[in-house]
Amino acid sequence: xxxxxxxxxxxxxxxxxxxxxxxxxxxxxxxxxxxxxxxxxxxxxxxxxxxxxxxxxxxxxxxxxxxxxxxxxxxxxxxxxxxxxxxxxxxxxxxxxxxxxxxxxxxxxxxxxxxxxxxxxxxxxxxxxxxxxxxxxxxxxxxxxxxxxxxxxxxxxxxxxxxxxxxxxxxxxxxxxxxxxxxxxxxxxxxxxxxxxxxxxxxxxxxxxxxxxxxxxxxxxxxxxxxxxxxxxxxxxxxxxxxxxxxxxxxxxxxxxxxxxxxxxxxxxxxxxxxxxxxxxxxxxxxxxxxxxxxxxxxxxxxxxxxxxxxxxxxxxxxxxxxxxxxxxxxxxxxxxxxxxxxxxxxxxxxxxxxxxxxxxxxxxxxxxxxxxxxxxxxxxxxxxxxxxxxxxxxxxxxxxxxxxxxxxxxxxxxxxxxxxxxxxxxxxx
Amino acid sequence: xxxxxxxxxxxxxxxxxxxxxxxxxxxxxxxxxxxxxxxxxxxxxxxxxxxxxxxxxxxxxxxxxxxxxxxxxxxxxxxxxxxxxxxxxxxxxxxxxxxxxxxxxxxxxxxxxxxxxxx
Numbered sequence: 001x002x003x004x005x006x007x008x009x010x011x012x013x014x015x016x017x018x019x020x021x022x023x024x025x026x027x028x029x030x031x032x033x034x035x036x037x038x039x040x041x042x043x044x045x046x047x048x049x050x051x052x053x054x055x056x057x058x059x060x061x062x063x064x065x066x067x068x069x070x071x072x073x074x075x076x077x078x079x080x081x082x083x084x085x086x087x088x089x090x091x092x093x094x095x096x097x098x099x100x101x102x103x104x105x106x107x108x109x110x111x112x113x114x115x116x117x118x119x120x121x122x123x124x125x126x127x128x129x130x131x132x133x134x135x136x137x138x139x140x141x142x143x144x145x146x147x148x149x150x151x152x153x154x155x156x157x158x159x160x161x162x163x164x165x166x167x168x169x170x171x172x173x174x175x176x177x178x179x180x181x182x183x184x185x186x187x188x189x190x191x192x193x194x195x196x197x198x199x200x201x202x203x204x205x206x207x208x209x210x211x212x213x214x215x216x217x218x219x220x221x222x223x224x225x226x227x228x229x230x231x232x233x234x235x236x237x238x239x240x241x242x243x244x245x246x247x248x249x250x251x252x253x254x255x256x257x258x259x260x261x262x263x264x265x266x267x268x269x270x271x272x273x274x275x276x277x278x279x280x281x282x283x284x285x286x287x288x289x290x291x292x293x294x295x296x297x298x299x300x301x302x303x304x305x306x307x308x309x310x311x312x313x314x315x316x317x318x319x320x321x322x323x324x325x326x327x328x329x330x331x332x333x334x335x336x337x338x339x340x341x342x343x344x345x346x347x348x349x350x351x352x353x354x355x356x357x358x359x360x361x362x363x364x365x366x367x368x369x370x371x372x373x374x375x376x377x378x379x380x381x382x383x384x385x386x387x388x389x390x391x392x393x394x395x396x397x398x399x400x401x402x403x404x405x406x407x408x409x410x411x412x413x414x415x416x417x418x419x420x421x422x423x424x425x426x427x428x429x430x
Numbered sequence: 431x432x433x434x435x436x437x438x439x440x441x442x443x444x445x446x447x448x449x450x451x452x453x454x455x456x457x458x459x460x461x462x463x464x465x466x467x468x469x470x471x472x473x474x475x476x477x478x479x480x481x482x483x484x485x486x487x488x489x490x491x492x493x494x495x496x497x498x499x500x501x502x503x504x505x506x507x508x509x510x511x512x513x514x515x516x517x518x519x520x521x522x523x524x525x526x527x528x529x530x531x532x533x534x535x536x537x538x539x540x541x542x543x544x545x546x547x548x549x
Contacts, residue, residue, distance in 0.1 A: 046445035151460075165448065179447075253501050
């Protein structure tokens with residue numbers, strides 16, 4: 001019924017039918033002219049209706065983006081590449097690129113639309129700290145506490161962030177935009193969204209009066225895409241930079257860590273890191289808060305919620321809205337292409353930085369304490385995918401060499417390192 | 431916020447941010463590493479002294495995990511518990527079959543003894 005109520009006026013049928021009913025029709029000729037009016041009105045209505053459909057408003061950009069959304073979904077389902085991220089983002093890309101007539105509070109960039117309200121959490125950087133809360137509640141820092149020197153590998157991989165930042169400056173982006181683009185090298189989606197929402201949000205005005213571009217969509221998509229492609233990007237670099245002999249290095253099993261140490265870690269790490277980089281407060285504060293919920297042993301209910309329901313809800317909202325923010329007219333630009341290029345380079349540099357620094361550390365370590373340089377690649381966050389990739393590569397060289405536990409240390413250290421890097425960039429450019 | 435760099439060109443600022451940024455990231459992580467390498471054992475030692483008395487020897491109360499109980503052993507235990515909990519339910523075939531129910535004969539439900547029956 002409601003469909004009829006909508007279609008009748010759109011097709012122009014309602015008014016004509018009523019006029020026919022009410023008119024006093026006496027001759028056949030009048031009947032014909034009324035029928036002509038009805039048909040003319042109907043065609044006009046159909047034309048008007050057609051102009052509102054996606055078919056009339058679609059551009060090649062929309063079609064390309066919908067195709068990209070389908071590829072994301074395909075990669076997530078077929079190859080299991082980060083399906084929890086790629087499927088919401090993929091469907092979001094399709095949602096964001098359904099063509100529509102502007103002005104009806106439909107699109108994500110139209111004030112008052114439902115999608116716009118959900119996007120608020122991205123624009124204001126609300127979702128990333130909540131994701132970090134969940135990550136903290138599910139992360140075990142034992143391997144890091146057992147072997148603290150591996151923290152340095154998480155720092156080495158951050159060279160990707162700063163090198164990309166410099167690259168973006170050379171390509172003509174202004175400082176805040178370059179800072180937001182650089183964080184792609186941190187291989188951490190929530191951090192990338194958080195920093196881009198603060199620096200490249202399309203709202204901030206620079207000292208020279210220019211407004212920064214809104215790069216949240218391209219940066220988030222690039223970060224998540226390359227995170228999903230970690231199993232493709234990292235192995236060739238590992239084989240290129242680490243010799244077969246080094247790949248076979250067996251590390252000493254990490255010592256068992258006491259519960260007391262695990263409880264102290266989030267509190268001390270929170271205070272130390274945030275005193276150094278206070279701008280990372282929303283991210284690191286929530287990360288260590290979540291970890292304390294897990295390790296305290298008294299708040300299991302809260303920890304369970306943070307690492308399951310809460311992070312799931314926020315991931316859904318974040319994925320769909322970030323995907324939907326890639327509206328073709330805003331997303332398909334030269335800048336986006338440059339960001340994708342820079343993102344790929346930043347991942348490569350970050351991985352190389354971790355690998356080379358691990359080799360450098362080995363120069364100063366005794367034979368029995370040497371580390372397998374492969375674990376340096378896990379210094380780019382991308383938890384836990386890059387640690388898994390390291391483990392798999394280690395097994396290929398020596399089927400009895402289990403590197404997963406060791407790789408988790410630089411992996412979680414990379415999360416802390418990229419959040420600190422984001423805080424530093426924010427304090428310089430925010 | 432730090433606004434000391436606004437007068438120089440962006441590339442120079444970029445280099446400054448690159449160097450200081452990397453130094454700060456490393457500084458933060460080195461501080462953490464040092465704390466957990468050296469600071470935490472001292473803290474726990476002091477804690478033990480405060481709570482358990484001063485007559486304890488350092489070697490008795492140093493933070494020391496069981497050397498034999500390595501991470502690999504805990505990983506194996508964890509994996510076996512995980513497998514146990516995941517495989518303890520019985521697996522069903524998933525095939526649904528509808529069996530014909532045969533009722534025993536009863537004259538009470540027999541149609542040939544109905545009131546309206548006409549032979």
